[in-house]
Amino acid sequence: MHAVVIGSGLVGATTALALHQVGIQSSLYDQVNLVQAALTSGGAPVAIDFGDSGGSVLISASGLRVLRTLGLLDEVLASAHPSPTITWYKINGTSPVVLDNINASKKSGESDEALQNPIQILRSKLHLILMSACRKAGIRTFTGKKLKGIIETNDSVTAEFEDGTTATGDFLVGADGIHSATRRAVFRDAAKPEYTGVIGHIGVVRLKENNLKISDACAFYLQREKKQLVCTFQMSEDLAAVQVMTFNDPVPVEGEEYRPHPDLPKESARLADLLESWGLPPHVQDMMRKSFRISPAAIYDLPDLKTYHKNRTVLLGDSAHGMVPNAGLGLLTGLEDVGVLLELFRNFKSPSDIPRVFSLYSQLRVPRGHDAAKRSREMAKQYYEGSQVFGHLLLRFGIFLFNYNLVTFHKIYDCPTEVAGAIKAV
Numbered sequence: 417m418h419a420v421v422i423g424s425g426l427v428g429a430t431t432a433l434a435l436h437q438v439g440i441q442s443s444l445y446d447q448v449n450l451v452q453a454a455l456t457s458g459g460a461p462v463a464i465d466f467g468d469s470g471g472s473v474l475i476s477a478s479g480l481r482v483l484r485t486l487g488l489l490d491e492v493l494a495s496a497h498p499s500p501t502i503t504w505y506k507i508n509g510t511s512p513v514v515l516d517n518i519n520a521s522k523k524s525g526e527s528d529e530a531l532q533n534p535i536q537i538l539r540s541k542l543h544l545i546l547m548s549a550c551r552k553a554g555i556r557t558f559t560g561k562k563l564k565g566i567i568e569t570n571d572s573v574t575a576e577f578e579d580g581t582t583a584t585g586d587f588l589v590g591a592d593g594i595h596s597a598t599r600r601a602v603f604r605d606a607a608k609p610e611y612t613g614v615i616g617h618i619g620v621v622r623l624k625e626n627n628l629k630i631s632d633a634c635a636f637y638l639q640r641e642k643k644q645l646v647c648t649f650q651m652s653e654d655l656a657a658v659q660v661m662t663f664n665d666p667v668p669v670e671g672e673e674y675r676p677h678p679d680l681p682k683e684s685a686r687l688a689d690l691l692e693s694w695g696l697p698p699h700v701q702d703m704m705r706k707s708f709r710i711s712p713a714a715i716y717d718l719p720d721l722k723t724y725h726k727n728r729t730v731l732l733g734d735s736a737h738g739m740v741p742n743a744g745l746g747l748l749t750g751l752e753d754v755g756v757l758l759e760l761f762r763n764f765k766s767p768s769d770i771p772r773v774f775s776l777y778s779q780l781r782v783p784r785g786h787d788a789a790k791r792s793r794e795m796a797k798q799y800y801e802g803s804q805v806f807g808h809l810l811l812r813f814g815i816f817l818f819n820y821n822l823v824t825f826h827k828i829y830d831c832p833t834e835v836a837g838a839i840k841a842v
């Protein structure tokens with residue numbers, strides 16, 4: 417079988433690796449247009465680096481399990497920083513509320529110690545790991561391929577690109593993010609992503625060079641009544657990200673959400689001054705002022721889809737369930753999508769099985785996608801609504817319940833177990 421994968425972001429690249437593991441060939445097609453990534457004169461594909469942009473992503477046990485299945489866990493762990501706690505402060509760095517992530521993982525059912533500690537990793541570093549694994553596996557990536565339309569026949573599907581070229585496969589994977597052209601092409605009446613009015617400005621800073629020390633792996637600073645939210649993440653011994661969410665800034669050009677800001681000195685000074693005016697602790701202001709790049713990200717929320725597949729096309733990652741980033745569940749949910757598709761194809765290998773595979777995929781993933789999006793919306797509400805005093809008190813109470821095992825934070829999602837259960841139930 418051969419698959420056409422639209423989008424070579426984190427989920428698209430991971431999907432291609434998963435398909436490779438079960439003997440399904442695939443090629444990646446991305447709208448990214450890099451001159452240096454064009455095919456070399458000999459016709460062989462060159463190494464593609466999609467550039468240094470974006471900040472940190474958090475991956476917890478369910479996602480780490482998928483990376484382990486793909487043989488990438490050690491490499492990812494070596495490039496990441498453990499995140500044993502999450503701390504929420506008032507905006508000035510007082511009144512900490514601390515979630516014990518390791519305990520939450522254990523209670524969720526994760527028995528492997530190596531996976532109990534969630535990690536923070538630089539998004540571009542993770543992407544580089546995935547893309548070089550794709551290269552080693554012989555998976556080709558074509559850039560400058562902006563999807564325009566999809567044509568299906570009884571036994572194949574063809575992607576049409578804006579440059580006039582096409583690609584045909586037994587099935588097509590839409591991993592082209594929250595503004596997915598795949599989704600628009602297959603579900604013509606599907607709801608559109610809604611702009612939340614929020615822009616995330618993500619700075620990345622070298623700690624040693626700037627003599628900066630941060631004590632929290634992952635920290636949130638909040639002033640709910642004024643809708644002020646700032647977070648910091650440590651991604652390696654030396655790298656950290658600082659992220660400020662603002663309302664009413666101009667929206668970055670769609671599709672360029674993660675491009676670094678072109679006027680860094682002006683932007684870092686503007687944002688650091690903003691943090692100072694909000695009363696953030698000095699080290700957080702300094703992190704923004706000394707960032708070596710700042711990428712804006714417009715925050716959208718995708719209304720829940722009823723299904724993630726149609727005929728020979730299947731959606732994975734943000735194209736299926738793009739969500740607000742407040743609970744840090746977007747990539748994790750996308751990695752679970754990949755893990756489920758992989759296990760389904762492990763069980764059903766023939767082209768004639770595609771309808772069954774996609775139907776089971778939607779059956780398993782749609783409720784999970786809806787749940788993650790709901791939890792993300794609830795977290796955004798907790799951050800942006802209600803009174804500062806009562807909201808923080810409520811958060812303290814909730815985290816107390818989690819830390820002392822009075823409620824379970826979440827349940828581990830093990831893709832092979834979920835797939836086996838669904839197959840048995842058919």
Ligand SMILES: Cc1cc2nc3c(=O)[nH]c(=O)nc-3n(C[C@H](O)[C@H](O)[C@H](O)COP(=O)(O)OP(=O)(O)OC[C@H]3O[C@@H](n4cnc5c(N)ncnc54)[C@H](O)[C@@H]3O)c2cc1C
Nearest residue numbers: 423425426427447474562563592593597733734746747748
């Ligand atoms: C500020 C912020 C912080 C976040 N933090 C976390 C976190 O801590 N933990 C977590 O799990 N998640 C987090 N997320 C979410 C996470 O980044 C996304 O869920 C994840 O990147 C989705 O990956 P994807 O591959 O599905 O989509 P994308 O990363 O959006 O990749 C889509 C790819 O498709 C390509 N493409 C788009 N349109 C076309 C087209 N028409 N034709 C061809 N190619 C196309 C794009 O160029 C891109 O390469 C965060 C998101 C934001 C905005």
